[in-house]
Amino acid sequence: MIIIITGTPGTGKSTLAKALAKKLKIHCIDANKVIDEYKLKEAYDKKRKSYIVDEKKLSKILIKLTKLYPDCIIDSHMAHEMPKKHVDLCIVTKTELKTLKKRLEKRKYSKAKVQENLQAEIFEICHTEAQEKGHKIILIDTAKNKIDTCIKLIQNEISENKR
Numbered sequence: 001m002i003i004i005i006t007g008t009p010g011t012g013k014s015t016l017a018k019a020l021a022k023k024l025k026i027h028c029i030d031a032n033k034v035i036d037e038y039k040l041k042e043a044y045d046k047k048r049k050s051y052i053v054d055e056k057k058l059s060k061i062l063i064k065l066t067k068l069y070p071d072c073i074i075d076s077h078m079a080h081e082m083p084k085k086h087v088d089l090c091i092v093t094k095t096e097l098k099t100l101k102k103r104l105e106k107r108k109y110s111k112a113k114v115q116e117n118l119q120a121e122i123f124e125i126c127h128t129e130a131q132e133k134g135h136k137i138i139l140i141d142t143a144k145n146k147i148d149t150c151i152k153l154i155q156n157e158i159s160e161n162k163r
């Protein structure tokens, strides 16, 4: 089973991905590592203080990796760019704005970067794009739910699907 975890930066993808991979005993792919390994950073956007990544190339490489790991979790706010046919389940993490702001400020992000990510959460960009791709989506609120509860919610959904 291929599970992708997407969502605005700071909404808890990596935390959830690692815990879920451990629980389900499956491999976890950190797309940031893939981006470095395959040198997918194209340029640095000084204003936004972030790298521009070739999302199409990333998607292609992620698809190849799913052939190598037919059961895995992919952790990335770009994972939902993968075509629907290569993905069984798309988890979208979300976080209430006050909590998200605190988490992002704790990372010492600039004011502009905190604002950019808060806007992305307000406009539900990852969620909307994942819907547009036609993925089967579970929305998980990591502000309301402790990590154990998040995992239970996902496991319930997986077993419902199997029925």
Ligand SMILES: Nc1ncnc2c1ncn2[C@@H]1O[C@H](COP(=O)(O)OP(=O)(O)OP(=O)(O)O)[C@@H](O)[C@H]1O
Binding pocket: 007, 008, 009, 010, 011, 012, 013, 014, 015, 016, 077, 103, 141, 142, 143, 145, 146, 147, 150
């Ligand atoms: N369910 C949760 N309950 C409480 N805190 C959480 C939960 N999930 C994540 N957090 C906290 O939120 C912060 C951000 O989490 P994490 O690094 O997993 O986000 P991310 O979505 O992977 O971010 P990025 O896109 O930048 O990699 C961390 O400090 C983490 O401890």
Ligand SMILES: [Mg+2]
Binding pocket: 013, 014, 015
């Ligand atoms: Mg992360």
